[in-house]
Amino acid sequence: MSVELLTIGTELLLGQIVDTNASWMAQRLAEAGIDVFYKSTVGDNWGRIEAAIRLAMSRADVVIMTGGLGPTEDDLTREVLAAVLDRPLRLDAAVLCHIEERFAHRRVMMAENNRKQAMVPEGAEVLHNPRGTAPGLLMRSEGRVFVCMPGVPSEMKPMLLEQVIPRIRDSLGIRSRIVSRVLKTCGISESTLDQRIGDYFREMRSPTIGVLAHMGEIHVRMTCKGEDPAEIARLLDDLEAKIRERLGHLVFGKDDERLEAVVGRLLREQKATLAVAESCTGGLVASRLTDIPGSSDYFERGVVSYSPAAKTGLLGVPPEVIQTRGVVSLEVARAMAVGVRRMGGTTLGVATTGIAGPAGGTPEKPVGLVCVALAWEGGEAGREFRLHGEREQVKYRGAQMALEMLRRHLLGIPMDEV
Amino acid sequence: MSVELLTIGTELLLGQIVDTNASWMAQRLAEAGIDVFYKSTVGDNWGRIEAAIRLAMSRADVVIMTGGLGPTEDDLTREVLAAVLDRPLRLDAAVLCHIEERFAHRRVMMAENNRKQAMVPEGAEVLHNPRGTAPGLLMRSEGRVFVCMPGVPSEMKPMLLEQVIPRIRDSLGIRSRIVSRVLKTCGISESTLDQRIGDYFREMRSPTIGVLAHMGEIHVRMTCKGEDPAEIARLLDDLEAKIRERLGHLVFGKDDERLEAVVGRLLREQKATLAVAESCTGGLVASRLTDIPGSSDYFERGVVSYSPAAKTGLLGVPPEVIQTRGVVSLEVARAMAVGVRRMGGTTLGVATTGIAGPAGGTPEKPVGLVCVALAWEGGEAGREFRLHGEREQVKYRGAQMALEMLRRHLLGIPMDEV
Numbered sequence: 131m132s133v134e135l136l137t138i139g140t141e142l143l144l145g146q147i148v149d150t151n152a153s154w155m156a157q158r159l160a161e162a163g164i165d166v167f168y169k170s171t172v173g174d175n176w177g178r179i180e181a182a183i184r185l186a187m188s189r190a191d192v193v194i195m196t197g198g199l200g201p202t203e204d205d206l207t208r209e210v211l212a213a214v215l216d217r218p219l220r221l222d223a224a225v226l227c228h229i230e231e232r233f234a235h236r237r238v239m240m241a242e243n244n245r246k247q248a249m250v251p252e253g254a255e256v257l258h259n260p261r262g263t264a265p266g267l268l269m270r271s272e273g274r275v276f277v278c279m280p281g282v283p284s285e286m287k288p289m290l291l292e293q294v295i296p297r298i299r300d301s302l303g304i305r306s307r308i309v310s311r312v313l314k315t316c317g318i319s320e321s322t323l324d325q326r327i328g329d330y331f332r333e334m335r336s337p338t339i340g341v342l343a344h345m346g347e348i349h350v351r352m353t354c355k356g357e358d359p360a361e362i363a364r365l366l367d368d369l370e371a372k373i374r375e376r377l378g379h380l381v382f383g384k385d386d387e388r389l390e391a392v393v394g395r396l397l398r399e400q401k402a403t404l405a406v407a408e409s410c411t412g413g414l415v416a417s418r419l420t421d422i423p424g425s426s427d428y429f430e431r432g433v434v435s436y437s438p439a440a441k442t443g444l445l446g447v448p449p450e451v452i453q454t455r456g457v458v459s460l461e462v463a464r465a466m467a468v469g470v471r472r473m474g475g476t477t478l479g480v481a482t483t484g485i486a487g488p489a490g491g492t493p494e495k496p497v498g499l500v501c502v503a504l505a506w507e508g509g510e511a512g513r514e515f516r517l518h519g520e521r522e523q524v525k526y527r528g529a530q531m532a533l534e535m536l537r538r539h540l541l542g543i544p545m546d547e548v
Numbered sequence: 549m550s551v552e553l554l555t556i557g558t559e560l561l562l563g564q565i566v567d568t569n570a571s572w573m574a575q576r577l578a579e580a581g582i583d584v585f586y587k588s589t590v591g592d593n594w595g596r597i598e599a600a601i602r603l604a605m606s607r608a609d610v611v612i613m614t615g616g617l618g619p620t621e622d623d624l625t626r627e628v629l630a631a632v633l634d635r636p637l638r639l640d641a642a643v644l645c646h647i648e649e650r651f652a653h654r655r656v657m658m659a660e661n662n663r664k665q666a667m668v669p670e671g672a673e674v675l676h677n678p679r680g681t682a683p684g685l686l687m688r689s690e691g692r693v694f695v696c697m698p699g700v701p702s703e704m705k706p707m708l709l710e711q712v713i714p715r716i717r718d719s720l721g722i723r724s725r726i727v728s729r730v731l732k733t734c735g736i737s738e739s740t741l742d743q744r745i746g747d748y749f750r751e752m753r754s755p756t757i758g759v760l761a762h763m764g765e766i767h768v769r770m771t772c773k774g775e776d777p778a779e780i781a782r783l784l785d786d787l788e789a790k791i792r793e794r795l796g797h798l799v800f801g802k803d804d805e806r807l808e809a810v811v812g813r814l815l816r817e818q819k820a821t822l823a824v825a826e827s828c829t830g831g832l833v834a835s836r837l838t839d840i841p842g843s844s845d846y847f848e849r850g851v852v853s854y855s856p857a858a859k860t861g862l863l864g865v866p867p868e869v870i871q872t873r874g875v876v877s878l879e880v881a882r883a884m885a886v887g888v889r890r891m892g893g894t895t896l897g898v899a900t901t902g903i904a905g906p907a908g909g910t911p912e913k914p915v916g917l918v919c920v921a922l923a924w925e926g927g928e929a930g931r932e933f934r935l936h937g938e939r940e941q942v943k944y945r946g947a948q949m950a951l952e953m954l955r956r957h958l959l960g961i962p963m964d965e966v
Contacts, residue, residue, distance in 0.1 A: 172587075413833070416835075416852040430854060432854070
């Protein structure tokens with residue numbers, strides 16, 4: 131059993147569009163227990179599309195094509211496939227009606243060439259496309275399955291999930307599926323992770339465990355293959371519980387959960403409010419926190435105190451602290467956190483100051499040095515980080531550390547577990 | 549003359565990594581006048597890599613492979629290619645020395661399996677890799693050229709540009725190249741662009757013109773193919789001058805230039821300083837401005853006044869204006885801009901207030917409504933925008949409009965040319 135993906139479009143070959151469809155499809159198919167062995171791309175050229183389809187037929191049981199179903203002359207997928215399989219194209223009245231309705235609904239005249247999208251090869255199953263004009267097509271021939279889908283991601287994705295994958299699983303008699311879960315950590319090193327759960331990811335065979343570093347986070351991915359969804363869920367639940375037992379609160383979130391959303395949830399649960407003072411992160415901590423819907427419930431204000439005047443005048447950092455310790459110092463970060471908290475009248479204050487680069491570094495205070503501080507009723511704490519990367523990465527990782535310090539404080543986890 | 553790209557790696561087939569290399573390579577090759585006809589991906593599997601290489605040999609003159617040059621057992625590219633071309637692998641002393649030096653420099657013990665990366669097929673040209681351990685390889689056989697490069701983008705990209713493309717152009721006797729230039733506009737509609745330069749993009753054959761909308765910007769891409777770099781530059785200069793004559797200051801930047809960098813440059817040139825007050829954009833205007841190195845020269849402070857208290861207490865927005873006009877109103881935006889400018893003692897103040905969604909919209913003030921205002925010595929101005937998209941897109945487009953209003957003000961262009 132093998133599947134080949136064939137993405138069609140000259141713009142893909144010219145590199146004007148990154149082919150995100152192919153990797154997205156491969157991932158969803160893998161999860162559904164369908165292995166992709168080949169992935170190819172050809173331009174909008176009859177000869178090369180035909181050759182690619184013939185080649186795919188010679189080595190795969192299922193050929194999934196995207197692109198080339200549009201109304202213009204260079205859209206050839208439907209026509210070439212019909213010719214290769216020797217199926218005449220016929221106008222499908224129901225499809226035409228759907229296309230006409232879409233145009234009528236948008237009060238746009240349907241161009242004559244859109245009729246082309248209603249042509250269906252004899253014997254093909256039409257895959258309804260509620261989000262666009264071009265329907266998908268599924269054809270069976272000599273024991274093989276051929277699928278054509280539009281290249282527009284918003285049209286293709288639901289079509290693959292809802293219509294194509296169930297039919298392929300049926301056709302190929304596949305009952306297994308692959309389910310992944312990701313546990314996310316922040317602010318700890320890979321070697322800490324290795325000490326804590328290294329035995330699992332070296333020894334576990336099912337589910338398997340992988341570790342991936344990604345922009346200031348380390349993700350632990352658990353992957354399980356099986357037939358029974360309930361059994362897969364049970365195995366993943368077991369493993370997740372074991373890993374969580376070892377890592378405890380070092381795990382900040384799961385799957386698509388973002389650190390700023392976790393911090394927001396904790397603030398909301400604890401009825402806490404937050405004010406942010408940023409120097410080197412330049413507003414990124416505030417921007418990430420306010421990416422989360424409903425953040426106005428706990429995010430009171432942010433201050434980007436880039437100038438010394440903003441630090442002293444607005445946040446009340448004593449000028450002599452700046453003078454003796456330097457703008458980038460734990461002392462200034464702490465004074466900023468205390469100041470913004472007082473000014474905002476919030477439960478918590480958080481602050482960053484650092485050297486994002488590329489200029490401004492010295493041997494004692496190199497580019498990448500970021501000081502983060504927290505202030506709360508009756509207390510404050512600060513930590514120094516040496517972050518690597520370009521200016522925008524230092525900003526991002528600095529913001530990440532500020533969010534992680536907030537999270538640990540809200541959960542009462544020590545800051546120094548790294 | 550035809551070129552095939554072959555990307556190798558199981559992680560690409562599983563969709564765990566989006567294959568950005570392939571599209572990047574295709575783009576750079578197209579610019580160098582080298583047409584890519586096929587793009588394929590296979591996993592780390594001897595049989596399938598071998599079949600893919602044999603297939604590529606049957607239909608292409610140049611085969612460019614990436615990936616599978618690492619030190620681990622599943623990295624097979626070098627070995628399979630050597631077998632297909634019947635060239636024995638030999639340990640290359642210079643390559644081994646380079647690898648050993650890299651490990652010594654990082655004070656890390658070299659694992660035995662890294663020696664594998666120093667194995668070079670007989671007759672292969674070694675492409676030096678100063679950024680990693682695996683060198684690239686270039687082999688010629690039966691009139692064909694085979695290139696292997698590491699899959700790590702930071703290692704592959706300079707290798708392609710500096711070593712591979714010049715050799716392929718030589719081998720294939722290519723003298724033509726394709727050069728693109730992009731002019732960027734913001735805050736105007738596609739129909740305005742069509743009225744102004746539609747005749748060019750409908751009629752021009754060389755250079756050609758394309759128009760592409762992208763996150764609050766519309767880009768005009770000019771593309772020219774030719775042999776003589778000076779002649780290409782002249783044609784693009786001519787067309788660029790014509791388009792700029794029609795669009796004037798609506799063009800904010802060129803190629804990779806970002807709006808926040810352009811605003812920063814204008815502020816610096818005019819020795820102006822800036823303070824930012826943000827509500828709906830939540831710190832994103834400040835964060836984008838401070839992404840630019842050296843922004844501390846003109847960016848004085850930012851305030852994210854999410855709560856009404858921050859708007860009144862910190863920025864001095866009169867509570868009765870909030871009460872009568874609502875938090876999201878031109879009046880509040882103007883008061884915020886005036887307030888933050890006064891507080892920062894800056895040349896300019898800019899402010900945003902709006903409804904980023906998903907909740908909070910009303911029939912009169914729907915999600916996507918964003919008010920932007922500017923304040924300067926002796927004046928102020930505000931504009932209302934209806935932006936579409938999800939919360940983060942509304943934030944981004946709102947920030948875009950704030951930056952564009954700043955740019956137009958700094959250049960004395962009317963705000964209402966849309």
